[in-house]
Amino acid sequence: MTPPVALDAMGGDHGPAETVAGAVAACRAHRVPVVLVGEEARLTAELRRHGATGEIAVVRADDAVPMTERGPAAAAMTASSLAVGCRLVSAGEAGALVSAGSTGAVVACAMRGIGRADGVLRPALAVALPTLGGGVSVLVDAGATADPSPAMVAQFALLGAGYARSVLACADPVVGLLSIGSEPGKGNRLSRQAEELLAAAPVRFHGTVEGHDVLTGRVDVIVTDGFTGNVVLKSVEGCVRTALAMVAEEGIASPERLAAVARRYDPQTHGGAALLGLRGTVVVAHGSSGAATVARACVMAYALAGQGPVAGIGSAAAEPVP
Amino acid sequence: MTPPVALDAMGGDHGPAETVAGAVAACRAHRVPVVLVGEEARLTAELRRHGATGEIAVVRADDAVPMTERGPAAAAMTASSLAVGCRLVSAGEAGALVSAGSTGAVVACAMRGIGRADGVLRPALAVALPTLGGGVSVLVDAGATADPSPAMVAQFALLGAGYARSVLACADPVVGLLSIGSEPGKGNRLSRQAEELLAAAPVRFHGTVEGHDVLTGRVDVIVTDGFTGNVVLKSVEGCVRTALAMVAEEGIASPERLAAVARRYDPQTHGGAALLGLRGTVVVAHGSSGAATVARACVMAYALAGQGPVAGIGSAAAEPVP
Numbered sequence: 128m129t130p131p132v133a134l135d136a137m138g139g140d141h142g143p144a145e146t147v148a149g150a151v152a153a154c155r156a157h158r159v160p161v162v163l164v165g166e167e168a169r170l171t172a173e174l175r176r177h178g179a180t181g182e183i184a185v186v187r188a189d190d191a192v193p194m195t196e197r198g199p200a201a202a203a204m205t206a207s208s209l210a211v212g213c214r215l216v217s218a219g220e221a222g223a224l225v226s227a228g229s230t231g232a233v234v235a236c237a238m239r240g241i242g243r244a245d246g247v248l249r250p251a252l253a254v255a256l257p258t259l260g261g262g263v264s265v266l267v268d269a270g271a272t273a274d275p276s277p278a279m280v281a282q283f284a285l286l287g288a289g290y291a292r293s294v295l296a297c298a299d300p301v302v303g304l305l306s307i308g309s310e311p312g313k314g315n316r317l318s319r320q321a322e323e324l325l326a327a328a329p330v331r332f333h334g335t336v337e338g339h340d341v342l343t344g345r346v347d348v349i350v351t352d353g354f355t356g357n358v359v360l361k362s363v364e365g366c367v368r369t370a371l372a373m374v375a376e377e378g379i380a381s382p383e384r385l386a387a388v389a390r391r392y393d394p395q396t397h398g399g400a401a402l403l404g405l406r407g408t409v410v411v412a413h414g415s416s417g418a419a420t421v422a423r424a425c426v427m428a429y430a431l432a433g434q435g436p437v438a439g440i441g442s443a444a445a446e447p448v449p
Numbered sequence: 450m451t452p453p454v455a456l457d458a459m460g461g462d463h464g465p466a467e468t469v470a471g472a473v474a475a476c477r478a479h480r481v482p483v484v485l486v487g488e489e490a491r492l493t494a495e496l497r498r499h500g501a502t503g504e505i506a507v508v509r510a511d512d513a514v515p516m517t518e519r520g521p522a523a524a525a526m527t528a529s530s531l532a533v534g535c536r537l538v539s540a541g542e543a544g545a546l547v548s549a550g551s552t553g554a555v556v557a558c559a560m561r562g563i564g565r566a567d568g569v570l571r572p573a574l575a576v577a578l579p580t581l582g583g584g585v586s587v588l589v590d591a592g593a594t595a596d597p598s599p600a601m602v603a604q605f606a607l608l609g610a611g612y613a614r615s616v617l618a619c620a621d622p623v624v625g626l627l628s629i630g631s632e633p634g635k636g637n638r639l640s641r642q643a644e645e646l647l648a649a650a651p652v653r654f655h656g657t658v659e660g661h662d663v664l665t666g667r668v669d670v671i672v673t674d675g676f677t678g679n680v681v682l683k684s685v686e687g688c689v690r691t692a693l694a695m696v697a698e699e700g701i702a703s704p705e706r707l708a709a710v711a712r713r714y715d716p717q718t719h720g721g722a723a724l725l726g727l728r729g730t731v732v733v734a735h736g737s738s739g740a741a742t743v744a745r746a747c748v749m750a751y752a753l754a755g756q757g758p759v760a761g762i763g764s765a766a767a768e769p770v771p
Contacts (some may be wrong), residue, residue, distance in 0.1 A: 195632050231635070259691055259698075270629055273637040307592055307679040310517050313553070315595040315676040338683025342691040354637040355677055357629040361660025362681050366688035369581055369664040373710045374693070376581075380702045388695045 129433045130222040131160035131184075132425045133215040136170055137191035137208040139227030139421070140414050146227065147173035149421025150183055157422065159429040162221060164188050165208040186211060192228055194414060198235035201228075209233065213240025216407040222432030223408035225399065225424045227416045234271045237402060237409050247404040249275060251283040251353065252411060253290045254360055254400045257391045258344030265291050265300075265348045266341070269400055270357030277320035280304075280352055281328050286403040287348040288330050293434055294401070295347075303336035303346035305355060317352060325350075367392040398423030401431060408432045451755045452544040453482035453506075454747045455537040458492055459513035459530040461549030461743070462736050468549065469495035471743025472505055479744065481751040484543060486510050487530040508533060514550055516736060520557035523550075531555065535562025538729040544754030545730035547721065547746045549738045556593045559724060559731050569726040571597060573605040573675065574733060575612045576682055576722045579713045580666030587613050587622075587670045588663070591722055592679030599642035602626075602674055603650050608725040609670040610652050615756055616723070617669075625658035625668035627677060639674060647672075689714040720745030723753060730754045 132153070136146040147170060150161040163170045167187040174180050188211035192201045204210060209228055213236050215221035224241070226233045234250055243250065251268035258264050267287035272279060284302045291300035304322055306314040314322065314335065325332045333346050341349060341363060351359070371385045382389075390396050394413040398420055402409040408431045412424040454475070458468040469492060472483040485492045489509045496502050510533035514523045526532060531550055535558050537543035546563070548555045556572055565572065573590035580586050589609035594601060606624045613622035626644055628636040636644065636657065647654045655668050663671060663685060673681070693707045704711075712718050716735040720742055724731040730753045734746040 197634055229630070229632075231630075259694055273629065305680060307595065307676055307683075308551070308553075310551075312519055315674075318676070338680045338685070339687035341684050342688055351680075352637075354629055354640070355680055358627060358660045358673075358677055358681060359684050361629075362663050362684050363660070363688050365661040366664055366685050367692045370689045370692040370710060370714075371696070372581055373713070374696060374702065374707065377709060379706050379710075380696065384701050385696065387699060388692060388701075391695070392692075 129429060130220060131162045132428045132432070133162050133164055133186070133212040133221035133224050134421070134425060135208045135212045135224065135226035135228055136163040136165035137188070139412065139416050140194065141417065143169050143173050145416065145418045146421050148177065148418035149416070149425065151177045151179050152418055152422035153425035154179075154183055157426045159425050161425055162186055162215065164212045164215070165191065186215065188212075192232045192236070194229050196229065196232055198231040201232035202235035202239045207236070209236040210240055213237055216409070217241050223410060223428035225410045225412060225421070225428045227412040227414055227421060227424070229414065230270050230411055233409065233411050234402065237405055241405045241407040241409065244404055244406050247286070248279045248282055250402050250404040251286050252356070252400045253287055253403050255295065255397070256342060256363065258342050260344055262344045263295060264341070264344055264346060265295065266356055266360060267348060267350055267403065268353040268356045269360045270353045271402060272353040274354070275317075275352050277317060277324055280317065280321035280350060281324035282404075284325055284328065284330050284332070284348060284350040287350055290401060290403055291347050294431065297347050299331060300347035301331050301333045302348040302350055303333045303340065305338070305341075305349050305351035305359070306335035307337065308335075364392050364394055395420045396423070398427045401427075451751060452542060453484045454545050454547055454750045454754070455484050455486055455508070455534040455543035456743070456747060457530045457534045457546065457548035457550055458485040458487035459510070461734065461738050462516065463739065465491050465495050467738065467740045468743050470499065470740035471738070471747065473499045473501050474740055474744035475747035476501075476505055479748045481747050483747055484508055484537065486534045486537070487513065508537065510534075514554045514558070516551050518551065518554055520553040523554035524557035524561045529558070531558040532562055535559055538731070539563050545732065545750035547732045547734060547743070547750045549734040549736055549743060549746070551736065552592050552733055555731065555733050556724065559727055563727045563729040563731065566726055566728050569608070570601045570604055572724050572726040573608050574678070574722045575609055575725050577617065577719070578664060578685065580664050582666055584666045585617060586663070586666055586668060587617065588678055588682060589670060589672055589725065590675040590678045591682045592675045593724060594675040596676070597639075597674050599639060599646055602639065602643035602672060603646035604726075606647055606650065606652050606654070606670065606672040609672055612723060612725055613669050616753065619669050621653060622669035623653050623655050624670040624672055625655045625662065627660070627663075627671050627673035627681070628657035629659065630657075686714050686716055717742045718745070720749045723749075
């Protein structure tokens with residue numbers, strides 16, 4: 128049986144009020160076992176408010192990483208809820224970690240407390256974006272590693288392909304490298320060097336794709352550095368919102384009728400992004416996550432954890448880019 | 450009186466058939482004087498098809514830069530239509546250059562044939578993106594300089610602010626640096642260093658903005674490197690198309706009713722992007738431009754040229770970042 132999900136109850140913009148409510152929802156509505164990690168008195172009080180005392184376990188952590196803290200300083204806080212959560216995963220007492228803390232802090236703490244899978248240089252965030260025609264494309268790295276080397280970017284492609292295979296049941300994922308212009312030799316230094324490595328990597332490499340292709344489903348995995356990936360992810364979310372708001376503003380359709388499309392690209396809907404390349408399952412939820420989003424992130428993390436070691440990522444990591 | 454627009458008639462995916470038709474439209478429908486630059490026999494034949502012989506001047510250029518050619522090799526082709534067009538601008542015989550050639554080739558040829566304005570390190574492409582509420586934000590650099598230094602990025606902000614002031618009549622433009630996370634210290638190496646320079650630059654600097662803000666009108670000028678800017682521009686265009694296609698697919702509104710919103714983000718509509726930081730006016734049109742788009746680019750270039758030296762960019766360049 129899969130061990131419970133460790134939830135960093137102190138993470139996120141709203142803190143324990145929303146995280147505890149999310150844990151209660153995950154447990155009651157989705158039968159996902161959750162362990163809350165954080166300040167004991169506050170978490171116990173929140174559980175009491177939900178009449179859930181004794182229903183959900185609390186693991187004490189006396190410190191919390193502030194949302195503004197950067198990676199190295201965050202990783203040094205060894206008594207933080209993030210650090211304790213990572214130790215639970217590392218010890219096998221939790222099947223996965225969920226945090227709505229800042230991505231940089233989660234990445235730094237997970238690298239230290241859970242560790243990278245064999246051969247992996249840096250972790251990468253994977254987000255499944257809905258595409259035209261009802262499919263999804265995995266965008267990786269969506270923000271874990273802002274300044275990767277070309278070898279790291281090439282490896283993100285393997286991690287993303289492993290994720291597409293094991294989680295999205297895509298048997299033979301096609302990978303595209305996000306760049307500018309589709310002719311060989313276009314791009315920036317990083318993308319050109321990554322392109323050369325990818326051409327020789329054990330992955331089905333389509334070549335480069337442009338921003339136009341992010342939502343068309345042209346490739347199964349879109350690989351890029353964490354800076355570009357995060358800017359693109361947020362641009363996509365913002366653009367869909369703006370396009371639909373303009374449709375409503377023009378009186379073409381009411382916001383209510385447009386809600387189904389809006390929801391597909393709402394960060395509150397998909398719950399979280401999987402942090403790939405670690406020795407354990409980690410899901411990063413949006414900092415602004417409310418209870419429902421936290422619950423979805425727990426459900427997602429529990430499903431990933433149930434798929435065996437790091438959701439197929441171990442196998443991708445076993446083929447490191449030379 | 451403003452001299453005519455020099456049109457690189459050999460540039461673009463469709464070549465003289467579309468560029469000559471665009472010149473004829475610019476001339477007849479918009480009273481914009483155009484000089485066609487390229488292979489004499491072909492251009493004369495195309496003009497004849499439109500009954501426009503003698504109506505539009507042709508300046509002979511025996512060579513053409515292929516769409517696949519990269520910057521330095523393109524700049525070395527001194528008999529190309531691009532090179533001849535640049536010389537016309539440099540000599541004052543044309544008020545502006547329009548090309549639908551590859552951005553890299555136009556940038557390289559313009560730097561060589563027209564030259565940079567005083568103090569400018571590298572040119573940058575500016576695109577005006579429609580925002581919620583009916584305004585626009587200038588995205589700069591949208592693809593001219595893929596690997597800028599931090600000082601170049603800071604200077605792009607000055608160029609973009611100059612463009613917003615002189616072309617968009619925005620008296621005191623607010624500049625945001627595109628990054629990930631809004632806390633200081635977030636981003637990649639390039640954006641962090643550019644952020645420090647911008648804090649001390651003679652510009653109204655808002656700080657960083659995220660991908661979410663690209664279409665919200667939160668700032669007047671969004672500055673980034675040419676790689677990220679081009680990926681974002683094309684993601685925006687692609688996402689709006691996808692969101693509207695999903696609305697149509699769901700049967701919420703017909704494609705016809707959605708066309709007004711779609712047009713706002715269609716690269717064929719806005720005509721072209723202004724290449725800032727040069728000693729003359731240059732407009733880069735999309736490679737796939739048809740006649741109507743070429744005509745719009747000529748109209749835009751003529752208007753920019755009529756605003757005096759490099760459309761206010763000279764004044765921005767006169768305040769180089771230290």
